[in-house]
Amino acid sequence: MSLTTNPRTTVNPNRPLSQVRPKPSLRDKYGDRAFNIAATTVLLLSILAVVYPLYFIVIASISDPNAVYEGKVWLFPSGVTTEGYERIFADSRIWNGLGNTVIYTVLGTAVSVSTILCGAYALSRKDMPGRKILMLLFVITMFFDGGLITKYLVVRDLGMLDTVWAVVLPGAVGVWNLIIARSFFEHTIPNELREAAQMDGATDFKFFFKMVLPLSKPLIMLMIMVHVVAQWNSFFDALIFLNDDSKYPLQLVLRNILIQSDVSSTGTTGGDIESYAAAQRIAELTKYAMIVVSSLPLMIALPFMQKHFTKGAMIGAVK
Structure with a gap:
């Protein structure tokens, strides 16, 4: 019996036909x-x-x-x-704003990530009563919002005006992030793993903290990165709810300094062209320097967090 092959196919008699591959053409x-x-x-x-x-x-x-x-x-x-940086860092408000931003970022990220992880895992459990209704209520808030005035009245009536909680709590739970976390738990944490843990005597809390969270490191790091970036760049809530300048975050402090520099450059009177040009020069230097100052900490920190995005932690978990 003869073997007919493609002209571009080399057949080794010692190799099985399943391993025969045609040579790529030019x-x-x-x-x-x-x-x-x-x-x-x-x-x-x-x-x-x-x-x-x-x-x-x-x-x-x-x-x-x-x-x-x-x-x-x-x-x-x-x-x-380096005149732009010298003028920025010579202002004591920068250091105060930087300290406030670090506090808001750390506290806000901790509150948001903890709330989202706990809520998303509870909503991912099919044995949770009323989870579909709760999820529907969360989704409705993505399309309908009470508005800024309603939000301000709620914060005021809760006594959070001019406090750190006015910056941290109003946007603590992002519905989109909640949906992402819930989907992750539904498709990544198998029900067989929970049943095996229950057979060994693990409670729901122990299973969540001992099994679910260690297996959800990629999700946790993603949530941390998202909320760190959001909290670090946030300034609108502080602008609305904070009245004390000493509590302003870095972004709001830089905004005020930039406005002040623009006002100084445009407020030069008397036809002094040299003074106007000097003020404009300082304002331009300040703009670029402010962008670097506000962005550099995140640009340095995020690459170190990237290494935690690993996959394959679930391999063999069911076994």
């Missing part, structure tokens, strides 16, 4: 190479489009504003100066 090789080149080019351009604006802000914050306006700053700084 056309296939060039097609794969062209695809790889195109995909790499698109990826590099996408990275450049994201990274370069950040790099430009950094070099512009230490460059002469006149050089920035003239287009001389695009790859390397020109007329290096």
Whole structure:
């Protein structure tokens, strides 16, 4: 019996037919190479489009504003100066705002992540009475909102105005994050694992803290990252609910300093062109420096959190 093969197929008599693979043609090789080149080019351009604006802000914050306006700053700084950073850090409000932001971020993230994890796990349990009704009530809040005035009245009547809780509690539970966490628990934590733990005498609380949370590290780190970024960049709630300047977060402090710099630059009178130009120069330096100051801590911290995004923790868990 003869064996008929494709002209591009090499058959080794010592190998089974299931392992016989046709050799790629010259056309296939060039097609794969062209695809790889195109995909790499698109990826590099996408990275450049994201990274370069950040790099430009950094070099512009230490460059002469006149050089920035003239287009001389695009790859390397020109007329290096640290005047913008010196003026920012010389203001005591910056350090006070930084301390407040750290407190709001740590406390707000802890409250939000704890609440979302506990609520999402409870809603993921099919044996929980009324979970569909509760989930429906949560989803309704995504489409209908009471508005800013109602929110302010609730915070005021609860006695939280001008306190840290006015910044932390109103947005503690994000419904979208709750849905993500609930879906994660439903599809990742098998019911057989809970039944095995119950057979060993584990209560629901013990199963949640000893089994569910250790197996949910990717979800926990995702929730932490999302809420850290949101709390760090948040300023609107503080603007509405806080009256004491000493309790302002960093973003609100930087906003006030920026407004003050713009007012100073536009309020120059008497036709003094040199004074106006100097004020404009300081305002531009301050803008770029503020962006770097407000963004740099997160840019440093987030890469260290990236390593916790691991998968495969559930392999063998049921066994």
